Amino acid sequence: xxxxxxxxxxxxxxxxxxxxxxxxxxxxxxxxxxxxxxxxxxxxxxxxxxxxxxxxxxxxxxxxxxxxxxxxxxxxxxxxxxxxxxxxxxxxxxxxxxxxxxxxxxxxxxxxxxxxxxxxxxxxxxxxxxxxxxxxxxxxxxxxxxxxxxxxxxxxxxxxxxxxxxxxxxxxxxxxxxxxxxxxxxxxxxxxxxxxxxxxxxxxxxxxxxxxxxxxxxxxxxxxxxxxxxxxxxxxxxxxxxxxxxxxxxxxxxxxxxxxxxxxxxxxxxxxxxxxxxxxxxxxxxxxxxxxxxxxxxxxxxxxxxxxxxxxxxxxxxxxxxxxxxxxxxxxxxxxxxxxxxxxxxxxxxxxxxxxxxxxxxxxxxxxxxxxxxxxxxxxxxxxxxxxxxxxxxxxxxxxxxxxxxxxxxxxxxxxxxxx
Amino acid sequence: xxxxxxxxxxxxxxxxxxxxxxxxxxxxxxxxxxxxxxxxxxxxxxxxxxxxxxxxxxxxxxxxxxxxxxxxxxxxxxxxxxxxxxxxxxxxxxxxxxxxxxxxxxxxxxxxxxxxxxxxxxxxxxxxxxxxxxxxxxxxxxxxxxxxxxxxxxxxxxxxxxxxxxxxxxxxxxxxxxxxxxxxxxxxxxxxxxxxxxxxxxxxxxxxxxxxxxxxxxxxxxxxxxxxxxxxxxxxxxxxxxxxxxxxxxxxxxxxxxxxxxxxxxxxxxxxxxxxxxxxxxxxxxxxxxxxxxxxxxxxxxxxxxxxxxxxxxxxxxxxxxxxxxxxxxxxxxxxxxxxxxxxxxxxxxxxxxxxxxxxxxxxxxxxxxxxxxxxxxxxxxxxxxxxxxxxxxxxxxxxxxxxxxxxxxxxxxxxxxxx
Numbered sequence: 001x002x003x004x005x006x007x008x009x010x011x012x013x014x015x016x017x018x019x020x021x022x023x024x025x026x027x028x029x030x031x032x033x034x035x036x037x038x039x040x041x042x043x044x045x046x047x048x049x050x051x052x053x054x055x056x057x058x059x060x061x062x063x064x065x066x067x068x069x070x071x072x073x074x075x076x077x078x079x080x081x082x083x084x085x086x087x088x089x090x091x092x093x094x095x096x097x098x099x100x101x102x103x104x105x106x107x108x109x110x111x112x113x114x115x116x117x118x119x120x121x122x123x124x125x126x127x128x129x130x131x132x133x134x135x136x137x138x139x140x141x142x143x144x145x146x147x148x149x150x151x152x153x154x155x156x157x158x159x160x161x162x163x164x165x166x167x168x169x170x171x172x173x174x175x176x177x178x179x180x181x182x183x184x185x186x187x188x189x190x191x192x193x194x195x196x197x198x199x200x201x202x203x204x205x206x207x208x209x210x211x212x213x214x215x216x217x218x219x220x221x222x223x224x225x226x227x228x229x230x231x232x233x234x235x236x237x238x239x240x241x242x243x244x245x246x247x248x249x250x251x252x253x254x255x256x257x258x259x260x261x262x263x264x265x266x267x268x269x270x271x272x273x274x275x276x277x278x279x280x281x282x283x284x285x286x287x288x289x290x291x292x293x294x295x296x297x298x299x300x301x302x303x304x305x306x307x308x309x310x311x312x313x314x315x316x317x318x319x320x321x322x323x324x325x326x327x328x329x330x331x332x333x334x335x336x337x338x339x340x341x342x343x344x345x346x347x348x349x350x351x352x353x354x355x356x357x358x359x360x361x362x363x364x365x366x367x368x369x370x371x372x373x374x375x376x377x378x379x380x381x382x383x384x385x386x387x388x389x390x391x392x393x394x395x396x397x398x399x400x401x402x403x404x405x406x407x408x409x410x411x412x413x414x415x416x417x418x419x420x
Numbered sequence: 421x422x423x424x425x426x427x428x429x430x431x432x433x434x435x436x437x438x439x440x441x442x443x444x445x446x447x448x449x450x451x452x453x454x455x456x457x458x459x460x461x462x463x464x465x466x467x468x469x470x471x472x473x474x475x476x477x478x479x480x481x482x483x484x485x486x487x488x489x490x491x492x493x494x495x496x497x498x499x500x501x502x503x504x505x506x507x508x509x510x511x512x513x514x515x516x517x518x519x520x521x522x523x524x525x526x527x528x529x530x531x532x533x534x535x536x537x538x539x540x541x542x543x544x545x546x547x548x549x550x551x552x553x554x555x556x557x558x559x560x561x562x563x564x565x566x567x568x569x570x571x572x573x574x575x576x577x578x579x580x581x582x583x584x585x586x587x588x589x590x591x592x593x594x595x596x597x598x599x600x601x602x603x604x605x606x607x608x609x610x611x612x613x614x615x616x617x618x619x620x621x622x623x624x625x626x627x628x629x630x631x632x633x634x635x636x637x638x639x640x641x642x643x644x645x646x647x648x649x650x651x652x653x654x655x656x657x658x659x660x661x662x663x664x665x666x667x668x669x670x671x672x673x674x675x676x677x678x679x680x681x682x683x684x685x686x687x688x689x690x691x692x693x694x695x696x697x698x699x700x701x702x703x704x705x706x707x708x709x710x711x712x713x714x715x716x717x718x719x720x721x722x723x724x725x726x727x728x729x730x731x732x733x734x735x736x737x738x739x740x741x742x743x744x745x746x747x748x749x750x751x752x753x754x755x756x757x758x759x760x761x762x763x764x765x766x767x768x769x770x771x772x773x774x775x776x777x778x779x780x781x782x783x784x785x786x787x788x789x790x791x792x793x794x795x796x797x798x799x800x801x802x803x804x805x806x807x808x809x810x811x812x813x814x815x816x817x818x819x820x821x822x823x824x825x826x827x828x829x830x831x832x833x834x835x836x837x838x839x840x
Binding site: 375 | 442446533623642665672673784786787788792795828831832
């Protein structure tokens with residue numbers, strides 16, 4: 001961590017954002033939707049400008065020898081800008097969580113108490129080279145009445161500056177300060193460190209990106225953090241599973257989009273069905289270009305790369321998978337406890353007893369029976385846009401929608417009550 | 421923070437606790453209630469033994485010149501032990517939050533999803549010289565299926581050891597490992613630091629105690645924290661308030677129990693009613709032994725100690741109070757924004773417009789109209805026993821009951837669904 005003292009202009013920026021959050025936080029749903037609607041229009045009208053700013057980032061990335069996959073995440077095309085505008089449109093269509101009464105009652109002494117949803121205040125986000133996240137997080141924050149402080153990384157600096165400018169223009173159409181959504185990219189790496197120390201100015205910090213980024217934020221931040229996204233995801237094929245369906249589900253969970261956190265990484269197979277299911281499973285996966293790492297028992301049944309202990313702990317995020325033969329559901333659960341990141345695990349079984357056991361004893365954000373792990377997703381769950389998938393237990397767990405971007409407060413209405 | 425490397429026996433202890441949490445977390449409500457019932461009996465049967473262990477702590481505290489008020493918090497009498505047994509009885513009577521379905525639906529593709537409450541796993545607690553907290557936290561954790569790692573401080577070491585021993589005996593009556601509730605007091609200050617670094621072994625850390633203790637945990641912990649308890653609490657007397665009632669409410673909020681976090685510390689008075697309300701208010705408070713610190717305008721109306729800026733920021737927790745005259749509700753809200761710890765604020769008013777404004781714009785865990793701030797309390801809110809009062813926005817805000825000691829997980833039941 002840097003020990004550079006905090007730049008006063010940084011503190012000043014965050015104080016202005018906190019002030020703006022108080023204005024944004026009390027706006028009606030109509031006002032917030034009009035801001036988002038203006039943003040949608042500005043994104044479409046300024047597509048050329050956005051793509052041109054992005055081209056500067058891509059050029060610098062190419063000159064700096066940045067990997068092609070990272071460049072791809074960084075790149076904005078006219079189609080991708082239209083995708084951003086459409087995702088803002090989806091957020092307009094979502095219900096506003098603010099003001100929802102979560103619970104309440106009238107106490108015996110006549111006090112009426114109610115717990116209502118309120119914005120956090122200021123949400124901080126730290127991510128890397130993904131300009132689409134700038135628009136997603138800003139739009140979700142505006143809809144939930146939160147101001148946002150964004151640290152999108154130097155690789156995407158020009159793209160993010162252009163996008164944050166348009167977001168400010170949209171806020172201004174309703175007379176809301178541009179300070180409600182700001183980028184701290186100009187402060188470089190120091191800015192990220194200062195943000196993690198800004199207790200009292202930032203209410204929650206959400207890191208999105210690589211393992212090392214998330215771990216750095218989680219361990220260094222003094223601001224409360226919501227940890228997202230790492231997924232070392234497992235599927236267990238029980239001996240009672242429908243084996244044809246099992247092969248289809250594993251294929252789907254690995255191949256449909258291998259680079260995302262809900263893709264399966266390790267398949268555990270009950271030893272009684274290993275001989276029947278492993279050969280067709282490996283054949284299907286290999287046929288789809290997947291490299292299969294297998295334990296010794298797997299290697300005795302099919303042509304695989306020998307797996308090491310490292311494979312069980314690896315989130316490949318690519319066309320690779322590990323297969324291990326286990327004695328039974330207990331050994332499967334024990335393997336998952338040792339290696340899982342607590343994102344998603346699925347059991348394939350026709351046994352009620354074993355599905356109940358798996359649902360009860362596996363301690364992950366999402367635990368499934370007879371379904372592809374690819375369904376752990378805010379969109380699939382019906383939440384509309386997604387802030388991320390929380391893998392921590394505090395505040396939010398699993399796919400996070402707008403309600404997860406809120407806190408609550410208690411309102412107590414009395415008529416002179418005193419305590420005896 | 422210590423840089424002493426973690427003692428392997430500390431890690432071993434926490435690993436055993438984590439294993440025990442998996443057993444405790446899947447017990448039925450009946451089993452958990454039987455453990456608590458056994459604990460209640462053991463507390464009563466062993467009152468002499470507990471009081472004797474406590475006498476050793478009191479003796480050491482007296483020899484060490486510990487303040488009388490701290491000694492009082494530390495002291496266990498037969499009556500106080502009976503109080504602990506009764507509070508365990510109340511927790512037996514509370515509904516078990518585990519397994520509650522928070523929300524759920526059947527998706528268009530037939531997947532049935534439901535979000536259910538589950539235990540956190542392992543709850544850590546750091547507190548000081550209050551052996552009653554040992555029983556409270558342990559009983560709340562057992563009821564909510566959580567294991568507990570307790571750091572109660574060297575001052576209460578003998579008392580806590582005796583109590584944790586009885587808790588272990590109670591767990592053993594149902595065959596649950598004693599490792600489900602442990603104390604790390606034998607590891608001294610290093611143990612507290614190691615606990616704050618035990619990511620993966622401890623799921624949430626709750627500090628209870630002084631400002632400096634809570635701030636140290638909040639800034640140093642790598643384990644997610646729920647911040648509790650600091651209350652620089654305000655009452656604003658609007659010019660439309662019923663002034664006689666206002667004097668009663670302020671008296672109650674200050675005098676009924678001055679040492680607790682929901683006691684009022686600063687009263688803000690609308691300037692138009694200052695002349696009418698301040699003289700009788702100061703007279704009433706002085707008559708109850710309260711030292712009144714007043715701003716210049718207050719000092720012009722009554723006999724008070726001149727207040728400094730420090731008074732506005734002070735949580736007295738004693739028979740002292742500050743009074744400040746303000747122009748209107750806006751200046752009151754602005755004063756609260758500057759000085760409040762976000763615990764509880766109350767407006768006394770007959771104006772709907774101003775009560776709505778205050779409820780909307782004051783960003784505290786509890787915001788009240790025409791009531792004593794002493795009502796911010798888990799017992800008063802009907803939650804039974806209380807883990808603490810959260811002053812943070814993440815996960816829990818305000819009085820925390822059993823549901824606040826839980827996380828959730830998503831259960832997804834399918835019949836072979838794959839994603840397209």
